[in-house]
Amino acid sequence: TIWLREKGFGGEQRLAQLERFLSVWVSHAIELYIVSFADRDVIERALSIVGLSHFFGGRIAGWQDMGDAMRCKSSYVRNMMNTRGWCRQEVLFIDDQKRNIEAVS
Numbered sequence: 001t002i003w004l005r006e007k008g009f010g011g012e013q014r015l016a017q018l019e020r021f022l023s024v025w026v027s028h029a030i031e032l033y034i035v036s037f038a039d040r041d042v043i044e045r046a047l048s049i050v051g052l053s054h055f056f057g058g059r060i061a062g063w064q065d066m067g068d069a070m071r072c073k074s075s076y077v078r079n080m081m082n083t084r085g086w087c088r089q090e091v092l093f094i095d096d097q098k099r100n101i102e103a104v105s
Contacts, residue, residue, distance in 0.1 A: 004049055015050055022055040033059040033080070035073050040064060074103030 009015050025032060032055050036043055040062030047053040047060075066076045073095070081091055093104045 001049055004046060008046060009050055015052075019052065022052065026055055031059060032056050033061070035061045035066075035076055035080075037063045037066075037073070072103060073100050077104050 005012065005015060009018065022032060034043060034056060040060055043060050043062060044053060047056065061076065061080075066073070077091075077093060081087075088105070091104075093101060095101050095104075
């Protein structure tokens with residue numbers, strides 16, 4: 001637990017900032033999703049351990065939800081947008097890789 005909080009999420013101060021950030025979005029009725037190439041169960045467990053899982057309400061997609069490990073995030077996100085009827089102006093996509101952001105745009 002300590003390792004996850006410190007190394008996985010950057011420490012207590014960063015976790016507190018993240019919680020405040022997510023709280024603001026949720027207070028404005030924004031639905032938060034995670035789309036990752038990591039294993040969904042691992043993501044859910046990590047979020048649960050650090051107390052952040054309630055922000056996502058099960059809206060977590062891991063590699064197993066994308067069809068196969070090599071499928072790109074952008075096609076998954078675009079499909080999710082089409083299925084839900086969202087336009088580009090209604091979605092804020094945050095990623096640590098520029099190519100994923102550009103592919104969704």
